[in-house]
Amino acid sequence: MTATRRALLGAALLAPLAAPRRVAAQTQARLLVIGGGFGGASAASFARRRFPWLEVTLVEPKARFVTCPYGNLVLAGKRRIEQISHGYDGLRARGVRVVHDWATGIDAAARSVRLQGGQTLSYDRLILSPGIALRWGALEGYDEAAAERMPHAWVPGDGAQTTLLRRQLEEMPDGGVVGLAIPANPFRCPPGPYERISMIASYLKRHKPRSKILALDAKDAFSKQGLFQDAWAELYPGMIEWVPANRDGRVTRVDARERVLESEFGERHRVAVANVIPPQSAARIAIDAGLANDTGWVPVNPVTFESRAAPGIHVVGDANIPGPMPKSGYIANSTAKQAVASAAASLRGERPPEALYYNTCYSHVGEDYGISIVGIFRPNAEGSAIVEVPNSGGVSPRGNLPEQRRLEAVYADAWYESITRDMFA
Numbered sequence: 001m002t003a004t005r006r007a008l009l010g011a012a013l014l015a016p017l018a019a020p021r022r023v024a025a026q027t028q029a030r031l032l033v034i035g036g037g038f039g040g041a042s043a044a045s046f047a048r049r050r051f052p053w054l055e056v057t058l059v060e061p062k063a064r065f066v067t068c069p070y071g072n073l074v075l076a077g078k079r080r081i082e083q084i085s086h087g088y089d090g091l092r093a094r095g096v097r098v099v100h101d102w103a104t105g106i107d108a109a110a111r112s113v114r115l116q117g118g119q120t121l122s123y124d125r126l127i128l129s130p131g132i133a134l135r136w137g138a139l140e141g142y143d144e145a146a147a148e149r150m151p152h153a154w155v156p157g158d159g160a161q162t163t164l165l166r167r168q169l170e171e172m173p174d175g176g177v178v179g180l181a182i183p184a185n186p187f188r189c190p191p192g193p194y195e196r197i198s199m200i201a202s203y204l205k206r207h208k209p210r211s212k213i214l215a216l217d218a219k220d221a222f223s224k225q226g227l228f229q230d231a232w233a234e235l236y237p238g239m240i241e242w243v244p245a246n247r248d249g250r251v252t253r254v255d256a257r258e259r260v261l262e263s264e265f266g267e268r269h270r271v272a273v274a275n276v277i278p279p280q281s282a283a284r285i286a287i288d289a290g291l292a293n294d295t296g297w298v299p300v301n302p303v304t305f306e307s308r309a310a311p312g313i314h315v316v317g318d319a320n321i322p323g324p325m326p327k328s329g330y331i332a333n334s335t336a337k338q339a340v341a342s343a344a345a346s347l348r349g350e351r352p353p354e355a356l357y358y359n360t361c362y363s364h365v366g367e368d369y370g371i372s373i374v375g376i377f378r379p380n381a382e383g384s385a386i387v388e389v390p391n392s393g394g395v396s397p398r399g400n401l402p403e404q405r406r407l408e409a410v411y412a413d414a415w416y417e418s419i420t421r422d423m424f425a
């Protein structure tokens, strides 16, 4: 990845999409956004900046949004929850009406959404970005009660899950084993579990150097694998054991009381701290609205991100089926802008703008040590699927490159600052 391409990608994050054609009369229309996370906050902010004639309402239950990105740095003691929490005053200042409530039902025919508090909101276009649901019970023994002893820290909510996992790491005696159960694809943030392993290792190396990490994986390969494993050998020799599915790494059952992770072929691993990342699906509101197919995720139009089942409802972020794109915050941000621009175009009787989607996923692996994966995507010529633009991306080079690693850690911090500003400022 050249510096020029990286600079272009950084610029792309904040750049508005191509301007829609001028229309004679300005339209007044209601854009309703459900979910104030990476997809939803990005959509609401972009809509007000780019299409000020849209009346934008955002429905989000929480007063502050705790990001998953940089949650792994909280586990390492390098960030505090407050540093990765964001409020909605910036969006209000942009003219977004923010309603703190749960959406409980969508009536696509009537173009309205019911809220838990009893209100019904009507819309002309709906952007839905509710994120994921954890599939409780998909791993035998792993339910909401079990998550209080074996945290997932994969849907941070108010930060309680991440705080709990951090506390368990702090309370663990030196010499303990931290076990992780990692799901099969698709799931939120493909490199996330491996950044987490790295950040936990960095904490243990400094404070509990006799401890070990046992990572039990339902896959045989993972994102940026060579780069992660090089770094583990260099920074944390002998500390991390990664067990792929073909060596019985797939966890199928847990015993929360005994803190046991049990593999497919019956091996029982008792650990001191267990981080269980269970299988996932689109969030409940998307499933209840009948938008998901039998995979548990929502099929969408690759140009407009409208649900295949309910045109007029644009589903962005992790809840959709993104083709070759990862379920990442950056993709949620990038596709949210395309969805808003398509909704605005449709409201004015225009064609949707040409689409290009950007992703860079940075991972912190150690002190001043970052790595990344980059991809640029677009709809194919028929508009029927999303494809990666040939030769557009790649991963950081391997080898002994300390300056590259140091710079990528700096770029990662800059990415976090710029995307959260783009969403919330």
Ligand SMILES: Cc1cc2nc3c(=O)[nH]c(=O)nc-3n(C[C@H](O)[C@H](O)[C@H](O)COP(=O)(O)OP(=O)(O)OC[C@H]3O[C@@H](n4cnc5c(N)ncnc54)[C@H](O)[C@@H]3O)c2cc1C
Binding pocket: 034, 035, 036, 037, 038, 039, 040, 059, 060, 061, 062, 065, 067, 068, 069, 070, 071, 072, 101, 102, 103, 104, 129, 130, 131, 132, 153, 154, 155, 188, 189, 192, 196, 283, 285, 316, 317, 318, 319, 327, 328, 329, 330, 331, 332, 360, 361, 362, 363
């Ligand atoms: C540990 C970890 C590290 C990560 N690191 C990165 C990274 O470095 N870079 C990156 O690009 N991505 C990263 N990700 C992935 C990123 O967090 C997700 O891809 C992103 O959050 C998806 O955005 P979203 O809008 O779909 O969901 P979210 O950001 O989770 O937002 C969904 C919002 O919808 C709200 N909601 C849900 N249901 C309803 C309802 N019924 N009514 C109203 N509101 C509702 C929720 O309260 C939530 O605020 C990471 C993920 C994890 C777990």
